[in-house]
Every structure is written in C-alpha cells, then in structure tokens.
Amino acid sequence: MSAPAAGTAVIVGASLAGATAAFALRERGFDGEIVLVGAEPGLPYERPALSKGYLASDMPTDKLLVRDADAYTEHQITLRLGDAATALDAERRSVSLASGDVLPYTHLVIGTGASNARPPIPGIDLPGVHQLRTTADADSLRAELPGLRNAVVVGQGFIGCEIAATLTTLGVAVTAVDAVPGPLWGPLGPQLSGLVRRWHTDRGVRLVNDITVSAFLPDDASRVRAVELADGRRLDADLVVVGVGVRPATRWLQDTALHLVRGAIGVDRDGRTNLPGVYAAGDVTATWDDELDRHVRHEHWASAIDQAQRVANAITGTPQPDAVLPSFWSDQYDRSLQYVGSHDADCDIVLRGDPNQPDAPLLAFFLRAGRLAAVLGVDSGKDLRRAQRLVGQQVNPASLSDPTVDLRRLVPVAPAAH
Amino acid sequence: MSTHHVPGFTAPASGDLTTVEVAGRRLAVTVDDGQAYAFDDACTHAQCSLSGGEVEDGAVICPCHFAAFDISTGQVRTGPAKDALRCYRAQLLDGALTVEVPQ
Structure with a gap:
C-alpha cells in the first residue's frame, strides 16, 4: 500500500457524493488540502426528502445537510460555495471557476450530479x-x-x-x-x-x-x-x-478528453476516469459493469456514498471493500419500495406475494439465466436484506416464490452441468 | 424516571424485535445474549416502525431505508438517519421485562 496521499484534492460538486468524498479522504489519512467547490450557495445536502417529507412539511433545510458547518472546519475542508466550475484543464491539472479563480489539483473528484431535463414544451417557463x-x-x-x-x-x-x-x-x-x-x-x-x-x-x-x-x-x-x-x-x-428525467451535469467538461458515455462520466467501479488523477462519483457517472458489459448509471443515494468512498480509497491507497450492490428506495403514500441489484428487460420475474393486493407486502425477484440479478421489495425490507446475499447466485425459483421458505435458509443451487 | 413492568412479555427470537406499550410510548424491544434493549419504535429518519426490521451485530436495522442504530446507545451507525435513536434502560429478569421511561 502506498503512503497516505498528499497534494491538493479538488472536489467539484458540493453534493452528497462530493461531501462524502471530502470527509472520506480526511478519515483515510489524506493530509493535503481539500477544496470542495459547489455551484449552489449552501452546504451540501441530501435530496431524497425533497419530494417527500420536506415537501410535505415545514422541515428546515439544515435537517437535510450531509454534515453541519463545524464538521467541515474540523476536517479542514475548504468550501468554495456558490462558485460553479466552468472548465477543466487536464493537461495543467487545474479547474476554472465562474469567479475566474483557477484551482490547481493533484487529485480531482467530480461529483457535479445531474440537472433536470427541461423539455422544449411551449409554456414551460410560465409561473406555476x-x-x-x-x-x-x-x-x-x-x-x-x-x-x-x-x-x-x-x-x-x-x-x-x-x-x-x-x-x-x-x-x-x-x-x-x-x-x-x-x-x-x-x-x-x-x-x-x-x-x-x-x-x-x-x-x-x-x-x-x-x-x-x-x-x-x-x-x-x-x-x-x-x-x-x-x-x-x-x-x-x-x-x-x-x-x-435528468442529464448528467457535464456540459463544462465537453471540450476535454474525459470519456463521456451518453453525457455521463465513464468510470471504473472505483471511480477512476480515463484521465490521470481524475475521479468521479455520484449521479454524474456511468459505472462499468462487467456483468452487463456496458456502463450503467446508478443515480441513487446509496450509490453516491459508495462511489465517493471508493474514490477516497483509490486516492489514499486504502484497500477497497467488496463492491456493494446498487440499491435504492422510493416512498409513495405509506408504501415503502426497496430495490437491490441491477436488472434489465431480459430478466424473468418471480413473485413472492400477490401483486393484485396492492397494499400487501411483496417481493419480486429478477432472474437472468437462472441467476438472481435483483430483488425488489414492497414493505419487505427485512426479507429484501435476507435475499440480497443471493444476488449473483443460481437460485431455485420455486423456493423464491414460496412464502414458507425462510430466505435466510435458502442456499444457492449449483448450476446444472452441461 | 419511572420503572414499568411489562406484563405478558415474550422475548423475541435472536435478531428479532417485538413491541411493547409503556406509559403511552410504543417501544421496540430486542433481546441479545440475555440482555433486553428497548428503544422508540420509530426510526428517526422517516418514522418507519423499527420492530419490522432486524438486529444484526448489535444494531437495529430499519426495514424502510436500512438506517442502522446501535441498540445500546442509539447512535447512528449508517444512514440515511441523522439523529440518534432514543433508548430506554430495560431489564429482563426470569423472563419478566421492566423498562425505565422518563415521567
């Protein structure tokens, strides 16, 4: 393992991914300067509640903060908020900001997230x-x-x-x-x-x-x-x-040699881009997936944290933990939907529960050639956690659909010999 | 603080939780290695019922978004929750549960 990395880490994007990377670098012994740059004026915050609890109540914004202001001071993270990055010079290893300042970097982490797609529909600019x-x-x-x-x-x-x-x-x-x-x-x-x-x-x-x-x-x-x-x-x-829908916030990177995949920054599973010293994490990325043989976007809360931590590990030479499965949740009314893994339209679906009873718990297993690719749960968080260790394994569909089979006791089946 | 006896308490299996009503509060209770732990049955993140979750490595894991809280201290181990969980002193003696709650 290398010694704790030094130099200057510039993190562009005062987002969940950006802030997580900043703290994770410090916690892994990075002792150089850390500068966190953000276009929005405030401290980094988490967005999931904006469409749910925040919208429905008078919840103050400080309830959404990734960390409070003191934490940035304690971790010696320099904040450059309200100053968007406008250009990357990968040759000279520097980032230009809207204010005109130019920040040189040793390590650059891009976590600029995404912006909402704005369809060109007449009247979209109307008040209301x-x-x-x-x-x-x-x-x-x-x-x-x-x-x-x-x-x-x-x-x-x-x-x-x-x-x-x-x-x-x-x-x-x-x-x-x-x-x-x-x-x-x-x-x-x-x-x-x-x-x-x-x-x-x-x-x-x-x-x-x-x-x-x-x-x-x-x-x-x-x-x-x-x-x-x-x-x-x-x-x-x-x-x-x-x-x-959204578009990855990469317009400021279009004239660079950075490898973009349909507008997102293509990264390996540890957040490395094709440019030396440049990493990316969160909604702005598309991560290479060996299984699917293509880049995949994981635009979710847990992915932003996981990717940011892997970037910090990569920069500091910290051993990477096993990859965690992509996961997300969605709350609608009193229904709680959870998902882990990654599936596509080619997967078969095996259900545990009755989808015609919309208010009952349900598990849906997505199988690709007999292997469990993903699990979706409705009000079934406990069972979903129990099933997630089976993702990637050959499983018996009849056991998955049988509610009397304890998912903790379910073991992968050996693939049939050919 | 006042100490409340919980009548008819049945200890849940290891890793599981049950709920009890104590002085108007709904608490989740788990028993780990003979020791009872009691805490609010509402996750501090989105108020999901923690008793629908499970206990693993000394932490209760919320069934909605998988926030994890230390069952002894209530401290957040993993998000999305930010605020600690309120815990109550609980004792299991010969199968009988007592819980201390503020008056």
Missing part, C-alpha cells in the same frame, strides 16, 4: 410550472401548496410518482401524465407498474398514459392554467410539476 432538484426548487413549490386544489405532474418516474403521492396526501387532486404506458414502467416493467398504478389510482390520482404534453397554457395573468396533451385534451392545472 415547477421542476424539483434543489432546496430552492422545493421551497418555491412548497410555497404554492397552501390552498392548492389541483396539480398536474408530468412524468411518472420515481420523482413524478413521489411528488404525485405527496401532493395527494396533502389533499391536492393530482393528474399524472407520461408517454409510457404506466408509472415506473421503465425501471420496473409492466407487471410491477400495474401494482404502482393501483397505489395511485386507489387514492384518487388520475393517471394519463401513452400521450405527450404539447403545451402549458396560461390564464389571463400569464400563470399556468392548463396542460394541453398531444390529442388536444386539456387538463386543468393550478400548478404543474415536470419530472421527466
């Missing part, structure tokens, strides 16, 4: 049309909620579904629109999308699918009043939230 990414976004949305009667959510991905659930819980009549056939259609597939559909429709949400939005229409005061669909239908909207 919101997007949700930052605390500022959440605050402006939250300010509109008192007395709000109806809202249209554009997008039925995780963010759209969570916002629809939160608004519904607050008594707002919600219509959610998406071009796909059902909620979470892409990440979960048709069968499980049907389950999520029931969560929403049983609570009064109107789901409109297989149609795109053609315009946001204003009222006399130039505030949004309705959403017009491609077939001419109009949906009344006192408020609109658009959640239609």
Whole structure:
C-alpha cells in the first residue's frame, strides 16, 4: 500500500457524493488540502426528502445537510460555495471557476450530479410550472401548496410518482401524465407498474398514459392554467410539476478528453476516469459493469456514498471493500419500495406475494439465466436484506416464490452441468 | 424516571424485535445474549416502525431505508438517519421485562 496521499484534492460538486468524498479522504489519512467547490450557495445536502417529507412539511433545510458547518472546519475542508466550475484543464491539472479563480489539483473528484431535463414544451417557463432538484426548487413549490386544489405532474418516474403521492396526501387532486404506458414502467416493467398504478389510482390520482404534453397554457395573468396533451385534451392545472428525467451535469467538461458515455462520466467501479488523477462519483457517472458489459448509471443515494468512498480509497491507497450492490428506495403514500441489484428487460420475474393486493407486502425477484440479478421489495425490507446475499447466485425459483421458505435458509443451487 | 413492568412479555427470537406499550410510548424491544434493549419504535429518519426490521451485530436495522442504530446507545451507525435513536434502560429478569421511561 502506498503512503497516505498528499497534494491538493479538488472536489467539484458540493453534493452528497462530493461531501462524502471530502470527509472520506480526511478519515483515510489524506493530509493535503481539500477544496470542495459547489455551484449552489449552501452546504451540501441530501435530496431524497425533497419530494417527500420536506415537501410535505415545514422541515428546515439544515435537517437535510450531509454534515453541519463545524464538521467541515474540523476536517479542514475548504468550501468554495456558490462558485460553479466552468472548465477543466487536464493537461495543467487545474479547474476554472465562474469567479475566474483557477484551482490547481493533484487529485480531482467530480461529483457535479445531474440537472433536470427541461423539455422544449411551449409554456414551460410560465409561473406555476415547477421542476424539483434543489432546496430552492422545493421551497418555491412548497410555497404554492397552501390552498392548492389541483396539480398536474408530468412524468411518472420515481420523482413524478413521489411528488404525485405527496401532493395527494396533502389533499391536492393530482393528474399524472407520461408517454409510457404506466408509472415506473421503465425501471420496473409492466407487471410491477400495474401494482404502482393501483397505489395511485386507489387514492384518487388520475393517471394519463401513452400521450405527450404539447403545451402549458396560461390564464389571463400569464400563470399556468392548463396542460394541453398531444390529442388536444386539456387538463386543468393550478400548478404543474415536470419530472421527466435528468442529464448528467457535464456540459463544462465537453471540450476535454474525459470519456463521456451518453453525457455521463465513464468510470471504473472505483471511480477512476480515463484521465490521470481524475475521479468521479455520484449521479454524474456511468459505472462499468462487467456483468452487463456496458456502463450503467446508478443515480441513487446509496450509490453516491459508495462511489465517493471508493474514490477516497483509490486516492489514499486504502484497500477497497467488496463492491456493494446498487440499491435504492422510493416512498409513495405509506408504501415503502426497496430495490437491490441491477436488472434489465431480459430478466424473468418471480413473485413472492400477490401483486393484485396492492397494499400487501411483496417481493419480486429478477432472474437472468437462472441467476438472481435483483430483488425488489414492497414493505419487505427485512426479507429484501435476507435475499440480497443471493444476488449473483443460481437460485431455485420455486423456493423464491414460496412464502414458507425462510430466505435466510435458502442456499444457492449449483448450476446444472452441461 | 419511572420503572414499568411489562406484563405478558415474550422475548423475541435472536435478531428479532417485538413491541411493547409503556406509559403511552410504543417501544421496540430486542433481546441479545440475555440482555433486553428497548428503544422508540420509530426510526428517526422517516418514522418507519423499527420492530419490522432486524438486529444484526448489535444494531437495529430499519426495514424502510436500512438506517442502522446501535441498540445500546442509539447512535447512528449508517444512514440515511441523522439523529440518534432514543433508548430506554430495560431489564429482563426470569423472563419478566421492566423498562425505565422518563415521567
């Protein structure tokens, strides 16, 4: 192992990934300067609650902070907040900031995350049309909620579904629109999308699918009043939230030799990029996956932390722990959805539980050629943890679907001899 | 503090949790190596019921987002929870549980 690394570590992105990398470097003995650069004005914070608890309450922003201000002082992490990185010079090993300052680095960690896709729909700039990414976004949305009667959510991905659930819980009549056939259609597939559909429709949400939005229409005061669909239908909207995906925040890196994969920074599983001394972690990355033989994006809370810690290990020469499986959660109403692993449309699904009972616990196992690729749980966190050790193993589907089989006792089966 | 006897307590299996009502509080209880541990049954992150989780290596793991708390001190071992869990002194004597809660 190498001696504790020194030099200057510049971390671009005062995000969960960026802050985690900064603290992890210090905790692993890095004794050089650590500079954490962020475009947003405040301390790094965690975003999951923005579409749920934060939106639904008067929770203060300091409840979201990754660490409080004192922790940065104690760990001698220099903060450069409200000053976005604008250019990377990989030859000279420096980063330029919007303020004009140029920061030389020995090690660079990029954790700039993603920004919301902003579809070019007429009227998207109207007052009352919101997007949700930052605390500022959440605050402006939250300010509109008192007395709000109806809202249209554009997008039925995780963010759209969570916002629809939160608004519904607050008594707002919600219509959610998406071009796909059902909620979470892409990440979960048709069968499980049907389950999520029931969560929403049983609570009064109107789901409109297989149609795109053609315009946001204003009222006399130039505030949004309705959403017009491609077939001419109009949906009344006192408020609109658009959640239609994200783009990795890599525009400032486009003129560099950094290897981008559909806009994301291609990294190995320890966060190394193709450039010496340059690492990346969090939503901005696409991580090489040996199993799938391609880069995969893991845009979730746990992935940001894991990747940032692996980057800190790589920089300081700390042995890497075994790779943790990608995982995420989503809360909608009183349903708690958990997921671990990585599946695609080619996987077979084995269910434990009845998807026609939308309020009962359920486990869904995704199998690729007989091997467990991923597990999804609904209100089944304990069983999900028990099943996750089987991910990557050959398993007997009949045992997975049988609720009387204790997942702790389930052992992988040897692959059949050929 | 006042000490409360919990009538009809049945110790959960190792690694499991059960709930008890003590002085209007809903507590989660686990027994590890003969010692009882009691704490609020609501995770400090999103208030999920910890009794639906499990205990591993001296930590209770929330079933919703897998935050882990030390069962002796309530300190957060892994997030997403940030605030410590409130723990209560519990004693198991001949199968009978007593818990101390603030008055």
